[in-house]
Amino acid sequence: MKFIHTADWHLGNTMHDIDRTRETGAFLEWLKAEIETIGAQALVIAGDIFDVVNPSNIAKTQYYKFLASLLTTKCSNVIVVGGNHDSGTLLDAPAGILDALNIRVIGSINNRKVDDLVIELKDGEGHVIGICCAVPFMRNLELEQFYKGASSDEDLLKRLYADVYSHAVELRGNRNIPIIATGHLYAANLSGRDAEVAGENEVIPETSVDDGVREVVGTLGNVDVTTFPSELDYVALGHIHYTSMVAKNPKVRYSGSPFVMGFDEANCKRYVLTVDVAQGMVPVVEKIEVPKAVRFEQFKGDIETLKLKLRNLEKELVAKPMETYVDLLLTSGDFVSLNDALEAEESGKHFVVKRHRISRDVLRGVKGFDDCVESTKQYTKEDYFRMLIATNLQENDESEEVKNQYDKFISLFNEAVSKAHEA
Known part of the structure; x- marks a missing residue:
């Protein structure tokens, strides 16, 4: 059975107010063309179809039009499971209609049984070619309600995967067909964030980045690979936005998001995965790079480095125009106003700078800032106001007049806050 594994579309996302x-x-036009080109028999979308639980009408229209467009292809199976950004109720609402089109949607496990999560996959002639254990994102409370009466120390997620696999084996009988599963969670022991840079087998620390991933806590927040029955022929995961294997297991993978979800992801290539799988065999997985329709760049350095990178970017875009957005971070040198210092490099160019930021190391050089950046300190509203003033003071300006003005500002600030609370 040959299928495409994708996830984390986040339709309706407006990162930094960008209309996407x-x-x-x-992407959806390209994906349909790829499905036709490779002859995929199924499409598996492992959660976070939408960016918010109440997506815009435009986002919902894109989703439904894409699903309808697949009816003209040889892709005879579509599996959609909900993610932590999705509303399970919204996804499940049209299930009756979509089921008739062989588009199976499992938005949540609420009001479902184990056998509802196990789905036969068929070719265009109606022959069963595989079985999918379609497991969506679940909160701990949903799992506890699913297994009412379970002991408090039982690993309910592991139990669920064991149960759906057991039911799939029973359904398979003596047919020589693969069993795959889905999941939307955060697995432990992931491969490198960028295989081209880090190496596909390099394990990286689990750090937070500006990638739009909402933290998953509880039993779904750090899932060990042993949670998934080892006899499964493939596990299609969602939630992590870069392409990765789990615990170096070629059968358990994240496809990653086809889109940049934060400027920290700007340099990561985007993929969908084609999976050729047979019962009891190591799946053949190919990464297909998603072509860029919009370019995102994150530049870091001192002010001269930022200027040079912006000039080089402009030259590239003059030669090859593309809608482009930039994030700038001043990481060294003296504190300056980036808006003023880079105005000539940004005005009237073929790109848009969406964010100017200054690192803590640079801000430490601003007089008055160090007084309120103790790492263990709980900041008060006065602390934040002090930082704001510190970044705007003239160098070496410690006159009595400035100190008096600061005290006056603090008094007015506290008065304004008090009035706001009273209102």
């Missing part, structure tokens, strides 16, 4: 409708539309 054209970008997501271009």
Whole structure:
């Protein structure tokens, strides 16, 4: 059985107020063409179809139009499971209609039984070619309600995967067909964030980045690979936005998101995975790079480095125009106003700078800032106001007049806050 594994579309996302409708539309057109080109028999979408629980009408229209467009292809199976950004109720609402089109949606486990999560996959002639254990994102409370009466120390997630696999084996009988599963969670022991840079087998620390991933806590927040029955022929995961294997296991993978979800992801290539799987065999997995419809860049350095990178970017875009957004971070040198210092490099160019930031190391050089950046300190509203003033004081300006003005500002600030609370 040959299928495409993808996840984390986040339709309707507006990262830093960027309208991404054209970008997501271009991806969906490309994905349909890839499905036709490789002859995929199934499409598996492992959660976070939408960015928010109440997506815009535009986002919902893109989703349904794409699903309808697959009816003209040889892709005879579509599996959609909910993610932590999705509303399970919203996804499940049209299930009756979509089921008739062989588009199976499992938005949540609420009001479902184990056998509801196990789905036969068929070819265009109706022959069963595989079985999918379609497991969506679940909160701990949903798992506890699913297994009412379970002991408090039982690993309910592991039990669920064991139960759906057991039911799939029973359903398979003596047929020589593969069994795959889905999940939307945070697995432990992931491979490198960028295989081209880190090496596919390099394990990286689990750090937080500006990637739009909402933290998953509880039993779903750090899942060991042993949670998934080892006899499963493939596990299609969602939630992590870069392509990765879990515990170096070629059968348990994240496809990653086809889109940049934060500027920290700007340099990561985006993929969907094609999976050729047979019962009891190591799956053949190929990464297909998603073409860029929009370019994102994150530049770091001192002010001269930032200027040079912006000039080089402009030259590239003059030669090859593309909608482009930039994030800038001043990491060394003297504190300056980036808006003023880079105005000539940004004005009237073929890119848009969406964010200017200054690192803590640079801010430490601003007089008055160190007084309120103790790592263990709980900041008060006065602390934040002090930082704001510190970044705008003239160098070496410690006159009595400035100190008096600061005290006056603090008094006015506290008065304004008190009035706001009273209102």
